Amino acid sequence: GPGLITYVIYAITILAGFSGFLILSLLIGAETILWSIIQFASSPSTSAAGAIANQAGVAPIIPGIDIPLFAGVISIAVLLIIHEFSHGILAKRAKVKLKEIGLLVFGFIPIGGYVEPDEKMVEKLDRTKQTKIFSAGVAANFIATIVFFLLMLAFMMYLFPAMQINYHYNVVVASTVPNYPANGVLKSGMKILEWNNVSMTNLSTQSSVSAALNAAKATDRPNATVSIVTNTGSYKFKAIPSTSNSSIGLIGISIGTEYTPVINGWYAHAAYFLFTIFALSMLLNFFVGILNLAPIPGFDGWRIYGANIKSQKFINFVGALIIILIIVNVLPWFFYI
Template sequence: MNALWYYAIGFAIIWIVALVFRKRLVNHGLEINFPLLMWKTKRLRGFIDRIANISPRFWKWFMNVGIVVSFIAMVLITYSLFFSLSTITQTPSVSLVIPGVEVPGSPIFIPFAYGIIGLATVIIVHEFAHGILARTEKIKIKSIGLLLFAVLPGAFVEQDEEDMEKSSKIAKMRVYAAGSIANICLFAVAFLIMTSISTFIIPDAFNENGVQIQKIIEGAPADNILKEGMIVESINGHEITGGSSYSDAVSTLKPGKTVDITTNTGTYNFTAGKNPNNASVGYMGIQGVKHYEIESSVANTYGNQLPWIWFGLVDLFMWISFLNLAVGLFNLLPMKPLDGGHLFEELLDYKLPENFVKPIVTLISWFLIFIIAISLIMGLGFNLF
């Protein structure tokens, strides 16, 4: 069954249960204002207070650096989005990523389990960081909770609006920057763990031997010709010994040209299509992963199954790092209601009168929303130009 059906069924069950047991659940913090479903609790406020009180001075100085990093990242990610306008018809800069779902035009497929865990870490560290900095700045937290906007899940830390308004500009900026900086920090930690496993453990325990076909896109040129699980040994005469040689061989493919692939089960050929993200590049429609064989000494000591867990950990930390970096940077775009929009507004408010600040932020926000919307539409295969 298509993964989208699991999401649809899951969200349908949540809404049905919420509506049927509405009166009972209201007493447990549930709020329903269709299409918004919210669950609030006050239980974790003490935990956030304890973390904030460990060293308020450290949190403030750490987030002072975080504000600087946030504005640098804001400039870079905004420049990248503007620059993407020149190639938006060939390579859209923004893509939908839904764990377990093959999104048309998106170069990224996130496995369901890894994606759900990765998104959970994004939400948890992001919202808790906002809460920790809010309490460090003596801003009350009303509640903590989960939300569902129609079918879009999320989480929140609800700060006291009066306390927030009374706070200094630098205090507000620390709170706004906290979420994305926490995501970027988690990205660094997860990336370090992933790199350490890939660099120091896997090479000693396994031998790299070709590329294995992990997934074949339905309707792609290779569909019904190649099979999942085949080991690719050569492409158009280019020997495939690992990931780098596979990438080099794939980069030489041209649309409309014959592709000759030798695998461990035989030789196959088909005509390359056009890459959905770049029409000038050949496309097979297969997703490959490095193929490894376990070292005999390792197998003799730990067996033939247990050592493979290292690859699962590499994949897990890879998606945790990727999702935290992607969401953290995206959230720093200078557009409201993102944290980057609030940061940008507070920065402008230092020098410009309020009647100038809000129109500027609103104009930039709508312009960025337009670019993102066009990029998503183009990525889904709707040619507007």
């Protein structure tokens, strides 16, 4: 069952909410990364640098997943409109004058919205009304997350089966293991086209992915040459014995899968385009909602904390701590080799 640390994480999330969970996650990530950096400083090596690079940290993208441009722009526009106009609606309900309200445009394409309440009027409100205005955007983001998730489910359960939209599965490198041959050579997100001459592309099901991997790894023995063809080039590695079973040869990569839809007809393309917008909007609203709860200057959390906690020094300390933790969690990106 779950260990002590898991229960501690549950407790902090329940008691301190998403802000507490965010801070705890950054603390755990920072501790692991700093320990890896200390080891690298005491004994610099390729494997030690690789160990840092393979820490989770924070990432600007999901390895192996490309974000479509138009769907991405629309999703960001939806995110900003939901967030900003929610602040405006709550401000108007509190009888606060809106100094400015409008759309952000790129050329003639709307990419978001903005609302600017009268800050002097907001400051005169009681703490409860201030908190409602400041937290409106985050609350709207979480509600939007649920709505977009339900829309995704409806598409997957009812619309896609009726349109007979299928998927092709491909194999990607999720991560590499320190002190193994592939570490420092293969990178997260690389697409594996062939493994020991076994094709890893356009597989029809997850079961066929497993079958292809099993067939490819069947000849992976200690000291055997393992041939990997990726979207960036071909590589050969000498397998080394597994620490748990000396008869098995490993090169030290963790495998992930990505899928691409097989779509026929304009209506199916339109449906999948909408589904992509729903999926991106769900993710963006969820993560922006969580991040905005952090007490960082310029974020909603900073103003929520400021309206409810009298000690500005404490708020400044927590904000500075989170910024430092985020910087530490970004460090693995400087150790990719």
